[in-house]
Amino acid sequence: MSLDILKEKGVPLDRQVFTWREMAGPPYSKLDDDAFTRVRVILMNGIEAEALRFGHACARMNRELQVPLARVRRVDQHQQTLVNWLNPPDQSPLETTIGFEQVAIEVTAALAQNEPDAYLAAMYRFGLLEDFDHMYRFAALLDRVEGKDANNLLQSYTDVVPGRPTAVEHRFPEHDVRRPYDRTKARPLSKLNAMLLTAAEHMTHDYYMVIGPQFADPVARMLYAEIASIEEQHVTHYESLVDPTESWLEKWVLHEAVEVWAYWSCLGQESNPRVKQIWERFLAYELGQLHLAMDTMRRLDTRDPEELVPATLPDPIKFESQRDFVRTTLTAEVDLRADRTELVPANQEPAESLRYREQLNSEGSPSEIIAAEYRYTPGTELDRAAAPMAH
Amino acid sequence: MKKPTDIGPNRTGIGTSPIDSKRLVEASEELTPFEGVDGEELESERVEWASAAEPVGTMPPPATLKGAAKTAVQLIKGNKPTIFLDKLGERLAFERTGTRLYEALLIKLQAGTPHAGAPTRDDLEQIRDEELRHFAIVRSAIERLGADPTAMTPCADVNGVLAMGLVQVLSDPRTTLTQCLEAMLVAELADNDGWTMLVDLADGLGFDDLTREFRVALQEEETHLARVREWITTAVEGQAGIAPTPPRPEARP
Numbered sequence: 001m002s003l004d005i006l007k008e009k010g011v012p013l014d015r016q017v018f019t020w021r022e023m024a025g026p027p028y029s030k031l032d033d034d035a036f037t038r039v040r041v042i043l044m045n046g047i048e049a050e051a052l053r054f055g056h057a058c059a060r061m062n063r064e065l066q067v068p069l070a071r072v073r074r075v076d077q078h079q080q081t082l083v084n085w086l087n088p089p090d091q092s093p094l095e096t097t098i099g100f101e102q103v104a105i106e107v108t109a110a111l112a113q114n115e116p117d118a119y120l121a122a123m124y125r126f127g128l129l130e131d132f133d134h135m136y137r138f139a140a141l142l143d144r145v146e147g148k149d150a151n152n153l154l155q156s157y158t159d160v161v162p163g164r165p166t167a168v169e170h171r172f173p174e175h176d177v178r179r180p181y182d183r184t185k186a187r188p189l190s191k192l193n194a195m196l197l198t199a200a201e202h203m204t205h206d207y208y209m210v211i212g213p214q215f216a217d218p219v220a221r222m223l224y225a226e227i228a229s230i231e232e233q234h235v236t237h238y239e240s241l242v243d244p245t246e247s248w249l250e251k252w253v254l255h256e257a258v259e260v261w262a263y264w265s266c267l268g269q270e271s272n273p274r275v276k277q278i279w280e281r282f283l284a285y286e287l288g289q290l291h292l293a294m295d296t297m298r299r300l301d302t303r304d305p306e307e308l309v310p311a312t313l314p315d316p317i318k319f320e321s322q323r324d325f326v327r328t329t330l331t332a333e334v335d336l337r338a339d340r341t342e343l344v345p346a347n348q349e350p351a352e353s354l355r356y357r358e359q360l361n362s363e364g365s366p367s368e369i370i371a372a373e374y375r376y377t378p379g380t381e382l383d384r385a386a387a388p389m390a391h
Numbered sequence: 392m393k394k395p396t397d398i399g400p401n402r403t404g405i406g407t408s409p410i411d412s413k414r415l416v417e418a419s420e421e422l423t424p425f426e427g428v429d430g431e432e433l434e435s436e437r438v439e440w441a442s443a444a445e446p447v448g449t450m451p452p453p454a455t456l457k458g459a460a461k462t463a464v465q466l467i468k469g470n471k472p473t474i475f476l477d478k479l480g481e482r483l484a485f486e487r488t489g490t491r492l493y494e495a496l497l498i499k500l501q502a503g504t505p506h507a508g509a510p511t512r513d514d515l516e517q518i519r520d521e522e523l524r525h526f527a528i529v530r531s532a533i534e535r536l537g538a539d540p541t542a543m544t545p546c547a548d549v550n551g552v553l554a555m556g557l558v559q560v561l562s563d564p565r566t567t568l569t570q571c572l573e574a575m576l577v578a579e580l581a582d583n584d585g586w587t588m589l590v591d592l593a594d595g596l597g598f599d600d601l602t603r604e605f606r607v608a609l610q611e612e613e614t615h616l617a618r619v620r621e622w623i624t625t626a627v628e629g630q631a632g633i634a635p636t637p638p639r640p641e642a643r644p
Binding site: 026030031032033034035088089090144151152153155156157158159160161162216217218219321323327330364368369370372374375376377378379 | 399400401402403404405407408411412414415416418419420422423430431432433436437440441552559563564565
């Protein structure tokens with residue numbers, strides 16, 4: 001079923017209201033809900049965080065947009081709260097991390113397959129294999145520090161094996177800057193994909209930066225420091241795919257379109273009835289915000305926003321296991337590295353990146369230390385160690 | 392309303408999706424070129440950090456001249472008074488948190504439908520009040536020793552970290568009275584050993600008044616432990632539908 005976003009006006013901004021009790025409502029169940037409910041919650045929290053981040057940056061540069069953006073941001077703030085507070089208190093920061101990486105793997109893999117632009121799709125696959133490796137390292141951490149099984153969270157949708165080793169993901173900064181799409185030529189779906197992934201990675205970075213120092217284990221602290229650094233690279237990687245010549249208003253309208261598309265995608269696939277109502281409500285809110293942004297563009301710009309956003313949204317983001325695609329990509333592309341805007345075989349990686357990571361890893365690599373000889377086993381690797389003792 | 396012991400859609404186990412799980416395990420075996428469990432590198436890294444680490448913090452200096460004098464006397468005797476003060480600080484913090492934990496347990500009692508043999512409001516209020524009184528006893532002891540009872544000592548801090556899980560369990564609206572009693576059992580076991588340690592330290596250091604006061608508190612803590620154990624046994628055996636096990640002699644209130 002498609003959604004005509006030009007016809008559907010949603011809920012006007014002045015009727016987008018909240019109470020504290022709603023915002024801090026009951027969480028989903030870590031045990032009973034589908035892993036993709038957690039994936040959607042983590043993704044949408046990231047998208048709302050980006051709405052706030054962009055809204056502030058835009059307001060700092062545009063006097064005439066400050067009031068409408070302040071009004072929209074207040075709603076975004078409360079939307080983000082309501083979504084983020086769906087995460088349950090029995091889900092530890094490390095368990096939530098497993099959820100973040102599942103988002104990075106499954107959503108990136110889904111978008112890499114729907115992406116019409118071959119260059120952008122290749123860049124998504126490149127990022128995917130790095131986050132795929134993070135999952136393996138964090139699963140080892142969860143097992144070896146807390147004695148817990150990552151698959152309790154992943155529910156068998158996502159493999160836990162090495163990807164492009166985290167230790168070789170550290171690149172000299174200029175080799176994380178990619179070539180942007182051309183705003184006049186790119187398909188709307190390409191713009192939505194790039195903005196959505198930037199939002200998701202930025203949230204992941206910010207989350208790791210907050211929770212990293214809360215760990216007591218020294219290797220855990222180092223691992224979060226290391227992977228947060230890669231997430232910063234990934235924000236650079238994904239945001240550089242977005243055309244920097246888009247106007248502020250253009251970016252605002254596109255941000256709102258991403259939110260509409262993402263909530264609509266969530267709504268169609270949600271299995272938790274209460275969470276589904278939230279997606280439905282917020283889809284209506286985002287349609288209202290999109291139309292406000294479009295009206296503002298009509299008022300302040302000579303451009304018609306309908307040139308920017310398609311009347312009908314692209315197909316929804318698929319929230320499902322992308323195991324086969326990830327494996328194929330892993331086999332074919334794990335050895336790729338980056339040389340400025342292009343991907344090259346490992347033996348052609350620029351010397352700056354090699355020197356850069358040699359220095360960073362010179363006192364040991366946390367991602368290698370935590371996962372030395374680690375093989376994921378259902379029930380944790382202790383299950384394998386304990387098996388002979390039962391006889 | 393659902394109970395946590397009802398059969399529901401729990402999806403965490405490997406058996407939830409046999410086809411996907413098979414592929415997960417296959418991937419692990421085929422794509423992870425490792426065998427065995429080897430934590431050697433992790434172990435040596437942790438040892439290196441642990442060998443070089445500074446402590447979480449240190450003991451505050453004596454709060455009063457009297458405190459400084461008492462410290463000097465103990466030092467002359469060859470004792471280390473900061474050990475006793477640190478353990479007192481730990482108990483003080485734990486009793487304070489314990490009071491809050493019983494307040495949270497009272498909420499669970501009000502919100503739920505207590506089973507036969509469950510604690511009553513009076514039972515829990517009595518324990519909560521005793522925890523508060525124990526806090527007052529330790530507070531007074533610390534002051535009498537010339538130290539500052541508002542300071543967080545290193546053991547108090549570490550115990551606070553330890554109790555974070557208990558607070559998380561007790562304050563979660565989704566946990567049941569029985570699940571919370573399990574958390575209280577952990578608290579009471581630690582509290583019993585904590586008070587035993589305080590009695591021994593006070594006695595060994597020659598603080599006779601404190602020894603007497605602490606013994607009374609310890610007896611009350613022993614009763615708390617026995618009662619919590621009994622409530623859990625009654626609850627779990629009742630839920631499982633088996634005949635109640637008579638209380639063990641040492642667990643009798």
